[in-house]
Amino acid sequence: MFSAGHPVWENHGMLPNFVLVGFMGCGKTTVGRRLASIAGHRFVDADDLIVKNQGKSISAIFAESGEEAFRQIEERIIRDLVGVAGIVLSTGGGAILREANRESLKKIGIIIWLDAEPDALFERAMRSGRRPLLQTDNPRQAFDTLLAARRSIYESLADLRFDSTGVDHDEVSRKVLDQAMRHQAHRP
Ligand code: S3P
Numbered sequence: 001m002f003s004a005g006h007p008v009w010e011n012h013g014m015l016p017n018f019v020l021v022g023f024m025g026c027g028k029t030t031v032g033r034r035l036a037s038i039a040g041h042r043f044v045d046a047d048d049l050i051v052k053n054q055g056k057s058i059s060a061i062f063a064e065s066g067e068e069a070f071r072q073i074e075e076r077i078i079r080d081l082v083g084v085a086g087i088v089l090s091t092g093g094g095a096i097l098r099e100a101n102r103e104s105l106k107k108i109g110i111i112i113w114l115d116a117e118p119d120a121l122f123e124r125a126m127r128s129g130r131r132p133l134l135q136t137d138n139p140r141q142a143f144d145t146l147l148a149a150r151r152s153i154y155e156s157l158a159d160l161r162f163d164s165t166g167v168d169h170d171e172v173s174r175k176v177l178d179q180a181m182r183h184q185a186h187r188p
Pocket of ligand 1: 022023025058091092094131
């Protein structure tokens with residue numbers, strides 16, 4: 001962990017953006033908020049921007065217009081963030097599906113994959129009851145299918161991976177900042 005006197009740490013102008021990717025329930029929003037606060041960055045949640053932009057909930061967008069329409073809006077919202085500095089961006093779990101989004105996310109900042117054991121992810125993802133892709137007769141099956149299809153995409157896209165199973169969100173946030181800064185320092 002960087003101490004308060006670390007020169008890079010003190011100069012916020014040098015801190016890159018951080019992009020959090022990962023499956024529903026991995027803790028992107030909570031970790032993202034804390035990471036933003038310790039990095040002196042602004043926290044941006046792509047799903048929140050979509051909700052504000054559309055004036056309705058994610059569930060309502062899925063129910064009224066379908067997933068494809070949601071993905072179109074998501075792509076536009078993410079593209080609009082390219083070039084914005086001083087942010088920690090939390091993305092929806094499926095944002096990595098589109099090539100256009102993967103390209104935008106790479107331009108936005110260091111990509112951090114928050115991972116966890118499947119059982120922990122499932123339990124957390126089901127908690128809010130607001131995730132349309134899990135509103136099925138067999139949510140665990142839907143969850144397993146989506147996770148299996150996405151795992152390799154998170155893996156190939158991310159600069160860094162963190163397992164948050166059983167780890168306190170504050171600790172994850174500190175580790176993410178520390179590792180991300182080391183990663184940045186070693187970039188060509
Ligand atoms: C989705 C994840 C959700 C939200 C939408 C679709 C997905 O975000 O974007 O329900 O495809 O995994 P969270 O990962 O924040 O739950």
